[in-house]
Amino acid sequence: MRPATEGWTQARDTGGRPLLQFDAPKRGKPPVHWADLTPEERVAKAESLGLPRFRAKQLSAHYFGHYADDPALMTDLPRAGREELVAALLPPLLTPVRQLRTDDGATIKFLWRLHDGALIESVLMRYPGRITLCISSQAGCGMNCPFCATGQAGLTRNLSAAEIVAQVVAANAVIRAGGIAPAAVSTALVPGSSLPPSAFDVEPESDPAEDDAVPAHHRVNNIVFMGMGEPLANYGRVMQAIRVMLAPQPDGLGMSARGITVSSVGLAPAIRRLADEGLPLTFALSLHAPDDELRDDLIPINDRWKVDEALDAARHYFETTGRRVSIEYALIKDMNDHAWRADLLAEKLNARGRGWAHVNPIPLNPTPGSIWTASDREHTREFLRRLIAAGVPATLRDTRGKEIDGACGQLAAATAD
Ligand code: SAH
DSSP: OOOOOSSSOOOBOTTSSBOOOSSOOOOOOOOOOGGGSOHHHHHHHHHHTTOOTHHHHHHHIIIIIHOOOOGGGOTTSOSTTHHHHHHHHSOOOOEEEEEEEOTTSSEEEEEEEOTTSOEEEEEEEEETTEEEEEOOSEEEOSSOOTTOTGGGGOEEEEOOHHHHHHHHHHHHHHHHTTOSOOOOOOOOOOTTOSSOOOSSOOOOOOOTTTTSSSOGGGSOOEEEEOSSSOGGGGHHHHHHHHHHHHSOTTTSOOOOGGGEEEEESOOHHHHHHHHTTOOOOEEEEEOOOSSHHHHHHHSGGGGTSOHHHHHHHHHHHHHHHOOOEEEEEEEBTTTTOOHHHHHHHHHHHHTTOSSSEEEEEEEOOOOTTOSOOBOOHHHHHHHHHHHHHTTOOBOOOOOOOGGGTOSTTOOOOOOOO
């Protein structure tokens, strides 16, 4: 079976190939926000407004420590001019359009409207001992993968650093207000285990910001750039946002790099650049096929960087950071779920060393109108069995939020009503 689309037409370039968009149409820039600035720039900004330096720390503590942007709560700032000051420095970036919750209340999908009307989504998931937020790095996506809902409308624009950070701050505010239920233990198809792994496996570790104002279990401690957009196509602003997430409070969110996963379709030079940042972030490669013949159609960027180049860049990431790379693989019935493809994947990974990559197969979440379906239980089991038999660590990912269209590949944000 060849990849095809139904119910929508994949945009093509003049050569007839799926269109890849790196530059979005020019739109008005989002207002500059406190979270777009470095700590030094914030102090300079405060001073330029005639404020003492310590006001910068106070504002940061409100926003990054208490997730507050309401001047009424900032009683340590002088009352006169407080509202104007907050409006100028912390302009609202995300307007809530809708929140959808799963029946158990442990997953929430947020739909946000940006200053120019563009829509983005983020998904908050509570697990035992961990709270994960799946965030967007772009409004829409230019990578045009035919099985993913986000790609179907193309790229609207890159998000600013503050628009990326604001998704985390907003989720933290909801958690703090008790807005997300504790995780229920669900059961899913996991070979050899009755307890499913959570969707986004990160190594357990202590949280460096444990002693801060808001305890770790009351805020997002795991971020995955697996919402809308290709993070490495918005490299500068994604890195800027990550630095704010990592900065200790009050200058940033005090998160740990290991708890942040950057997921990419495989922009090989950008993967190498990310490796060379010297940060122990988690990197995930959306591979989905081990052979160029299929991957050329499944992931249009494969035209530019082939499977081997993407894998070499991923291996470089491991060698440079010491962080085990995740290989994402959406199992699509009769498309990429063949036993020989599992063998070829294992062969290609093992050829580059042992234990450096962990494969995360996930059953496809079909997009509306899709003719594709998730692999069946037998093929899924066999795919995993072969990887594991070849010595490649592999765990089936649990899908969260399907019933609210909040699962991987389902974020479209096309309609606001
Ligand atoms: N652009 C980045 C991050 C966004 S997508 C990337 O591609 O990695 C996050 C993950 O969801 C990727 O692994 C992507 O391939 C996967 N995905 C997309 N559509 C999906 C679908 N319909 N079912 C399951 N996973 C999907």
